[in-house]
Amino acid sequence: MNTVVTQPSATPVIQALRSLGYSAGTAIADLIDNSLDAKANKINLQFKYFGNDGAITIADNGYGMNDDTLQLAMNIGSKDPRTDRQPKELGRFGMGLKTASFSLGKRLSVLTKFNGDYAQRCWDLDHVTQCNEWQLFTEIPNEVRQFMGDIEGDSGTIICIDKLDRFMGSENVKTIQESSFFAKVRRIHHHLEFIFHSIIEHGKVQVILNGNELDPWDPFLVKHTSTLEGETQVLNINGNKIKVKYYVLPHASFLNEMEYKRAGGSRGWRDHQGFYIYRENRLLHYGDWLGMFQKDTSSQLARVRIDLPNTADEDWQVDIKKSAVIPPDKAKRRLETIAKFVRRVSRDVFYYRTQGTHTNQNFKGSLNTWELSGSDDGQQFVLNRNHPVLSEIQKRIDGESLKLLNLYLKFVQLGSPSNITDSPKMEEESIQIVTDAMKELVIQFASILIKLQVVQNKQQLIDALITQPAFDSLNRKTLKSIIEEANLNHE
Template sequence: METVLTRPSAAPVIQALRSIGYNANTAIADLVDNSLDARAVKIHINFAYGESDGMITISDNGSGMDEEMLQTAMNIGSKDPRAKRGANELGRFGMGLKTASFSLGKRLSVLSKKDGVYNERCWDLDHVSECNEWQLYTKIPADVRTIMGEIESESGTIVCIDKLDRFMGYGGKRKLKETSFYNKVARINRHLEFVFHSILEKSEVEMFINGKEIVPWDPFMRYHPNTMEGEMQMLRINENRIKVQYFILPHASHLTEPEYKKAGGYKGWRDHQGLYIYRENRLLYFGDWMGLFPKDAASQLARVRIDLPNAADSDWQVDIKKSGINLPEDAKRRLEAISSIARKVSRDIFYFRTQPGPRNPSIKGSLNTWEQSGSEDGPQFILNRNHPILSELLKNLDDENAKLLNLYLKFVQLGSPSNIIDSPKVPEEEVQDVPDSQKELVIQFASSMLKLNVAENEEQLYNILLTQPAFDGLNRATIKAITTEANLIVSN
């Protein structure tokens, strides 16, 4: 059958490539991927603000490119996405360098050095639009080349983007002000410390923005003694081995104010729950359950890490920006089962603080007035029939036990889940001003715990009181002050 060779017009295609859907965060992250693929261990990202224009440079000490390699890298679509990738390789389409850069500005200059020999190329979209041809400059404009400077190591690459119309409004009527420009840079920093946290933690790679080192932000709080780690599971999905592990973050009562704020991430606690999908240790997607479950406040402590090899790109439909993904049908059922467990543990901790840890190793929630039924339908919360107060009443209901019953019923009311969902974070250092009625309730409950020999020492008594939803607004210092003033002493 006869065919005819067609050539797409350069100008409209280039404009289409600029609108793939990058934002500044994902564009810079995609450019950093190229440095990592070049085995760079030092990556410097610099943002310079100017009155009429700005400049973004990304320099690394990676393997560099000779002239043929650089020419290939600057071609539009330089790799077949179906081709097998090397181990740990982050690239896929051979488009990221160009599309990410063009989403920020209209000129892309690349200076690379391999074994001491320099090579350079430059795309200028103003020129491409004017001639409507795929004309790539073999030299970088002299003024830009001077600013880019030299590559100090034997090999490495500098990527420079200017004419920043998309990033800061170059050439338009409304140019970004300097303060807004650097606020945007700060947001990019937060994104990179998140997206590349696993790579920065596990390798010798160092990244810097405007000379300041990027410190990895671990969304799973693995350093904290109260974080719960689920067992690592290996799933085989369409011939690819996928690692899955859930993490349950500590209840707010186990965190200092700075820890609580930092763990919430830049989206907040509720919007950081869910699946975290990594490809070769680089975060691709996070922030929801991808249709498996809806978000809810009680599941905000649950974060599930999924690690993919780059060979799984097709199955998971990884897009050019490396920020969009779809769950394969074969993965949904197994991920739903693992996530369901994580969500249940999160709800237990969120509502009842039933979290083991060094601060409270022996109290596991047996004193809660409510428990989750474990059923998806019908009542979600039921009375705890194993509560020590209730157990004592069942043995022998007399006048004394009638008082315990009244106390227990108070806690049924105050411990209702609808009353404890949005408990405020309270400062730990100072004694709070507490109404006499609440003080009396603390004293009554503490006295009952001592009488029933549930608490063996003062510290355990404080932990018992702090795990009660009725006292969710009280800190440790206040609990201690109330019990001390009432002269409540644990007998050994």
């Protein structure tokens, strides 16, 4: 079939690109993602107010770009979203640099240095609209270049956005007052402290905004001794390993005024409950139960951290602004169970039913008797060995009884209905190769059955063992050979 190449007209495309619905905070966060992807560990943001206009610069000490890479980077859609990203990479559609910048203003200038060589480009949407063509300037206009400064060291990038019509304007006023401008900048400062808290904490990245260093805001109060912290559960969802960990924040009476205020974040305690979804440690979405539950006052202490790898983008429908996700149905069902539990714990703490007994004790481990754990070969329910009641029993009994208890627990776990695979028992007649650990388990269990006189002879012993889900993978002949080798005595 014949085809003709049709170029989209520049002007309407620009309007569409400018209206993706970025907030100023999400736009800036998307630009910081680029600096982080370039392995920068120092990022310096400046918001300047000139009265009738303003300018935003973001300077980083990342690996910069050469002329060709920069040319490609300035393309609208410079990467195919389906190509695999490097692990840990924050980019997604090859759009962010342009779409985020244009949501703030009409001119984007990029100055970059790679191995000591500078490269520069500039998009001016006024010019693009005027000629209705995607004409990219190969030089940054002097009036902009003069306040962008230079790049220290061998590599790095400075981007500057000005003609800030969107950032400076509001519904009624064309250019906002200086005080409103800086109030907006302060809100962005807090937003970034939140979005990047985990990256700043883990990666030792320094982000400075108008001379003030960002102080990471930890929504989970992990350092507070009264925070209840669940075990990390790994969910294997459509081939991606998703980590989930819940936190129940301390009752208000355990926090001083400062801690209380800060933990309430920008929207207040009630509005900050729910799931916190991170992609490569960068917060994407937070503060709701993904439509599963209401935000009740009594569940306001519950916050659940979900960590996604960037390979889960499509499955979780990460949007272009990296501010929204839609979990796959399979994940929703799992998350709902976890949320139900953590909301209940929150209610108990909120009404002061639980925490009194755990004062000043970092209460690790959940009150769940079972926890879901993921491994390469799928998921398994494992017993929560840190359950407080179990810990108490273990403390109270002697060594011999402790051994018996642990063996029993191992069997309970292996025999959990959810862990039993329904593959038929291997009944072929050859003896299988068995690990030493498995042999040991068979022998331990068999010895107890004999000692307690549950079985009277070898035949009965093997009949008993073969019914155990824990030994599902072993056939009769193998069990027999293990027992004979161990020389267990029933008579």
